[in-house]
Each structure stands twice: as structure tokens, then as C-alpha cells.
Amino acid sequence: MKTMEKVDLSDCPICSSLSIDDKEDFLLDLKCSIKAYPKNELIIRQGDVCDALYMLMSGSVKTEMITENGSLLGIEIIKAPRPLAPAFLFSDNNHFPVDVTTLQEVEIMRIPKEEIIRLMMTNPDFMKQFLTHNSNRTQFLTNRLQLLSIKTIKGKLAHFLLEQVAVNEKTFTMNRNQTELADFFGVARPSLARSLSEMVKEGIISISKKEFTILDFKRLREQLE
């Protein structure tokens, strides 16, 4: 493993529990392979078989789902270090449910399923972290479900904005452009732009570049009703 010295798993949600010694064993013993991909490349297709754990070691990717009618539904942006779709490794129908596209140059480590099982059996903390991470992913999906079930675009925006701003804050930096946010909401881009400009016109929010500011929390919450 030539790139081993670059690897830092201490921030990884499922590997951080491994002690230094464990990590060395982990990396030395592990029957894994690392592969690099360029920017803006579709590296996993919806439907591909998922028979190993893919760990994003560096860079970032986005995941999106293609609906049967051909339209896109953005799911999330994933930054290293984090496993990709670990929940599907053990499912009876072990196919990726999403497309994965690189946003930067990335390195991805492929760890065979058997190795993951071995790690879990020998390392209780790893097992708990793996379970917790999958649970958190499920919670993320549930939240996504809730967002999609809101019927109006302004309602979705209110849900999204109220979730983004930290407690006692009223400003945050948007890390998506309008097209990506529209995909995330599952709506058309001009429709999102219309709702945004209306909310600005009504004095509920203000936008300058990537900075969003909430001007009127009360009326923003009213959009949810």
C-alpha cells in the first residue's frame, strides 16, 4: 500500500475508534485497494453491485438518484473521510441506489465485505461505530423523506433554512447553487428561483452571493403551514 502514509482515518465516522496499533494492522492486513479518480467523473452507477465497502479517503463526491421519469433527485454531498452507502453492503438486493459523481479528484479504498465482517467480529467499537453510522444515515434519509413530503417550495425552503442556521444565528453560507438546490428539493430550477425571489421581496430572507440571512423567523415558520 503505497499511499498509506497519506491516509488519516481519525476523522472517519466508522474507523476513528481503531487505536493506532489497530489502524496499522487494519491498513497492513486489509485486503484492500485504493484507486484515484479525476474530477467530475461518474464513478458509481445506480444499480451497480455493491459487494465491498467503498471508503472515500480524500476529496468529495455527490450522490443523486435518477427517477424513472428521467429527472434527478440530489441526495447529498459527501466529504472524505467517509464510507459510501455502507448500508447497502449487507442488503439482500445489494445494488447501489444512487449515482456517485466526483466533485474533486478523489481516492477511494475498496474493502471486501468479508474484511468488514472480520473487523466487526474482532472489534466491538468498530461494530458499534458502523451501526451508529448506518443509523445516522437512515435518519438522514428519513429527514430527506420529510423534506420531500412538504408540498410547497416555500415550505421546503423554510424547513431547509431553519435546519441550516445554527442556534442563535441568522446567517449561513449556502454550499449549493440554485440548480443543485432545486435537484435536492426535487423541483424545477426556475420555480425555485421564483420562490426565492418572492421570499426576498416579502422581506423574509435576504441573499447576497452565497450568504443567506433570515430576516423574519416568524414568517419563515409560517411557510410551513
Place this chain on the structure above:
Amino acid sequence: MKTMEKVDLSDCPICSSLSIDDKEDFLLDLKCSIKAYPKNELIIRQGDVCDALYMLMSGSVKTEMITENGSLLGIEIIKAPRPLAPAFLFSDNNHFPVDVTTLQEVEIMRIPKEEIIRLMMTNPDFMKQFLTHNSNRTQFLTNRLQLLSIKTIKGKLAHFLLEQVAVNEKTFTMNRNQTELADFFGVARPSLARSLSEMVKEGIISISKKEFTILDFKRLREQLE
């Protein structure tokens, strides 16, 4: 455990791997409790803390999510034996994401989290089954996400109907009424009724009581575009 003789976990997606001996140990040693609930009772509320595994031993329940705007989103109907929301047991924010309401009289076994961890550490097959079941649940949620992202009601119906009918079949029995199906789709009931009657009028499907028949697969698939 007085109700032990009634218990049959051989069909349970996460317990069926336990051998007879294991099962006896499982049930005898397990620090668990069983509780019965009447029909049509709300037994778990969205937001309740989830610090144990709740196993539905007999009967059936439905799960639904309450959107911030107050509308319902039906999630699924669960029949015994199956665990309820096992994915959330290990999440950092361990709260139930849904309301659970009984559809019949039910019995529910409560197994403390520590017991589940112990079982997984001592029983590899149980661990794999637990992982697989959670993976399958995630896949279910992903499918649900896909359904919700379809924008037209006829498109949702097409997706749903094509998924329900078995291969080489054209008829199936609907186990939801119109109101429940509308909640499942996240749409208004009269809107669903309109779409249904239009598709009947157009000769794509026919409905009599709970029996749905697909008359024209080609045009049904076209609804997805």
C-alpha cells in the same frame, strides 16, 4: 416470561438464525418485557426516545410521519414478527422518526440495547441478520424517496402498481383504502381519486373493490415519463 410459549421467532427477519437452543437461551436469559396493546392505539410517538429494540410479536401496526405543516405521510404497514425501527437504536439522535399505531391487538417485546449488543457479539449470524435487515429497511426508504420524487400522481400510481403486480401477473389486491394510499403518496385524497378515475376512463387499469387489474402495461409505463 409467561407468554413465552406463544412466541415464534422463526419467521423474524433478525432472529430466525438463532438455533432452537439459542432461542431458549435467548428468551430465558433476555432481560426483556412483553406488553400488549389494544387495537387502534397510538403506541409510539414521533420523537420518543428509542433506547431499546421493540419487537412486534403478534398483530400489525402502521407507521406514519407527521410533517411540519401537520399533514400525514404514511410510511408502511408492519406485520409480526418484525422489529420496529431497529435502525434508530444506534443512532446518535436516538428518537423515533415516526408515529406507530396498532391496527390490531398487538404484543410488543422490549429488548434493552445492551442485550442486542451482547447478542451480536456472541452470535455472528444474528449480527449479519441484523445488518441485513437494517440494510433492507434503508433500501425501502430509498424506494420511498424515489416514489415521493415522482411529481405527478399518475406517475406515482404507475410506479406503485408496476411494483405491486408480480411478474407475469396483471391483478393484485390493494391492502390500503384511498385515504391511506393518498397519505402514502403524500397527496390529497380527492386528487388521487381523480387520477384513478381518469386512468380507469382511459382504459389503463380497472378497479373492482380491492382488486386492481392492469389493462395496458405500455401506457401505464408511459405515465412515468
Place this chain on the structure above:
DNA sequence: TTTACAGTGTAACAACTGTTACACTTTTAT
């Protein structure tokens, strides 16, 4: 059997979103 009540069919209208098109601005690449 009669009486409720849940479930369904339907209609008119309001509200919202999608589509398409184009001008304009900002960023990126050469």
C-alpha cells in the same frame, strides 16, 4: 333493520409548479 359512519366519486375553482424562452451576470478556461 335501521342507523351511523367510513369510504368513494365528482365538480368548480384557487393555488402552485413546470415548461420554455431569453437576457443578463459571474466565473472559469485559454
Place this chain on the structure above:
DNA sequence: ATAAAAGTGTAACAGTTGTTACACTGTAAA
């Protein structure tokens, strides 16, 4: 610096869905 591409603002119109209301039917309880 300049050209190309990506991102944004906006408008008109069509299409779909939500809302509300009410009649009708089937089903379960008294």
C-alpha cells in the same frame, strides 16, 4: 484579456394538484 460556459432573474402560459363541498355507497354497530 477575452471567449466560453455556468449560473441567475424573470416572464407568460399550460398543466397539475389542493381545497372545499356534497351526494352516494357500502359496511359495521345498535
